[in-house]
């Protein structure tokens with residue numbers, strides 16, 4: 633399945649364009665959506681989940697145009713984990729998922745099988761008898777993911793699925809999404825670059841509603857190639873100077889000073905050497921140059 637987005641614009645009151653003439657195609661596999669707060673990721677996902685109609689532009693799921701008359705057929709193929717989701721607080725995890733499964737028309741036996749499978753995959757088995765209101769934020773997020781996976785959608789839209797998870801769980805969830813994406817399409821939004829680097833081969837970068845980059849991770853790395861530098865210094869003043877003048881992607885304190893990773897199209901005016909570009913560096917590069 634592929635999703636084609638053509639010249640999509642969404643404007644809210646006061647003229648804020650949450651999406652400004654966005655065009656790209658989401659092929660099968662895990663596709664990443666990266667951007668700072670307010671970039672437009674959630675708005676785009678709401679459009680793709682048929683919850684919000686764009687002011688202009690078109691969206692197609694294969695050849696099916698996003699129009700109200702087609703929404704029922706499109707919605708059957710979609711699973712959506714919104715950024716904020718409150719599920720029935722007084723139901724247990726299992727009851728909640730059984731209820732949502734029944735609402736989506738999944739046969740009882742098949743639904744039970746899928747619930748068992750995804751509870752195990754998300755490390756929620758031991759919590760299935762807890763009430764939703766008794767869960768931690770990270771557990772609720774994982775139940776939200778299971779509800780999105782339950783009808784085994786052809787197009788899965790997950791808005792920051794790894795928020796609030798500990799490192800081990802983040803890895804498990806990323807791996808689950810990669811497994812799930814075989815023969816399907818998964819759109820995965822985050823502002824954690826590390827998650828995308830591990831899960832996606834293609835991504836789009838948004839900033840203030842505009843598309844800054846759309847394509848493969850390897851092409852993005854190539855774009856930024858030659859623009860990452862490692863500067864080593866012992867002087868506080870030089871660190872401050874670098875921070876004022878350049879985009880610093882990271883700093884590390886060593887026994888004999890500090891190393892500063894700088895993203896700049898020109899060689900910084902301090903002793904430094906070229907560095908191998910990471911996805912984080914490339915993200916800073918396309919966001920700022």
Ligand SMILES: Nc1ncnc2c1ncn2[C@@H]1O[C@H](COP(=O)(O)OP(=O)(O)OP(=O)(O)O)[C@@H](O)[C@H]1O
Nearest residue numbers: 644645648650667668669670671672673674675676
């Ligand atoms: N319902 C709304 N009414 C008015 N403005 C909105 C509404 N929803 C979003 N916006 C604005 O649209 C822009 C994009 O917001 P959106 O939530 O899509 O960004 P995001 O990339 O998901 O951000 P975050 O990473 O913080 O979740 C922001 O300027 C936001 O304030």
